Amino acid sequence: MVLHPRYGMNGNENLVSSKASRSFGAGLIGKWRLNDYLDLRMEPGLQFAQRELTFNTQSNDQYAAGTLTNPAFVPIPLTDKDRVREVKSTLVDIPVLLELHGNRWYNSRPYIAAGVNYIVNLQSNSDSTDDNLQQVFRSTTHNFAWSAEMGIQFYFNKFKLTPGIRGTFFMNNEKVADNPDTPPYWSSAVSTLQTRAIMFVLKFE
Numbered sequence: 407m408v409l410h411p412r413y414g415m416n417g418n419e420n421l422v423s424s425k426a427s428r429s430f431g432a433g434l435i436g437k438w439r440l441n442d443y444l445d446l447r448m449e450p451g452l453q454f455a456q457r458e459l460t461f462n463t464q465s466n467d468q469y470a471a472g473t474l475t476n477p478a479f480v481p482i483p484l485t486d487k488d489r490v491r492e493v494k495s496t497l498v499d500i501p502v503l504l505e506l507h508g509n510r511w512y513n514s515r516p517y518i519a520a521g522v523n524y525i526v527n528l529q530s531n532s533d534s535t536d537d538n539l540q541q542v543f544r545s546t547t548h549n550f551a552w553s554a555e556m557g558i559q560f561y562f563n564k565f566k567l568t569p570g571i572r573g574t575f576f577m578n579n580e581k582v583a584d585n586p587d588t589p590p591y592w593s594s595a596v597s598t599l600q601t602r603a604i605m606f607v608l609k610f611e
Contacts, residue, residue: 407599410433412473413466416596421463422595429603430545431457431499435611445505447519458545461489463591488591492541496528501553501574506582513561523551523574530582537584538592544582548610551576555607568609576600 407424413422420583434449440446460539464484472478527547538540557570581599584592 410595410597412469413463413476413590414421416465416528418572421461421465422458423462425458425460427456427458428487429453431497431605433499435609437611441588443506443508445507446473447505447521448500449503450498450500453495453499455495455497455601457493457495457601459491459493461491461592461595462481465594466590466595469590476590476594477586479587482589483593487541488538491538491541493543493545493594494529495545497582498528499574500524503516503553503555507559510561515559515561517556517557517559517568517570519553521553525549525551525576527580535585537588539584539588543592546578546582549576549578549580549601549602557607564611566609568607568611570607570609572605572607574601574603574605576602 407422409415409420409422412496426437431451433449433454434450436445445451469476470479470481496512501521501523503519505517505519507517509513519544527545530547531542531544532547534542537544551574553574554570555570555572560567579598581593581596584594
């Protein structure tokens with residue numbers, strides 16, 4: 407997150423925090439062999455994620471008279487229900503990766519891969535007319551990311567097992583602004599919101 411210098415900060419204090427969480431997903435593999443060392447891969451999958459955002463933004467009451475970017479508003483006391491947002495996401499992830507692998511050594515072969523992702527968030531709430539004032543956190547539906555991966559391929563008699571580590575990093579801003587008449591306690595406190603994921607992947611071919 408990149409916080410707004412006025413609504414997301416109070417001096418040197420960050421008013422919004424994000425709590426990392428574990429999630430899981432599953433998918434399929436499509437592969438096109440380019441040569442002995444390069445493969446083009448498409449690995450569409452479904453990812454389930456949950457994140458927790460905490461907005462300690464009660465100090466924004468000081469801007470109740472209005473600013474150049476936000477109209478005047480009536481301050482409200484933020485309860486625990488207002489401060490914490492459980493953001494659940496169901497992501498259709500379509501990565502296209504270029505994989506470079508080395509020579510086979512006995513029954514193993516190292517590889518590295520990189521590429522781009524098109525990601526659809528099925529729980530984005532981007533079309534909802536409700537916003538954080540009604541406890542609805544909104545984010546973008548259509549997203550783009552880049553990924554990098556490394557691991558080792560193990561060959562068995564009837565299948566190939568590939569454990570690896572992948573990092574996926576969103577490139578676009580996922581934030582959807584609250585409605586104009588909503589006080590600047592929530593989305594106004596965040597300038598940029600982007601997902602970053604580190605995954606342990608296990609592939610069977």
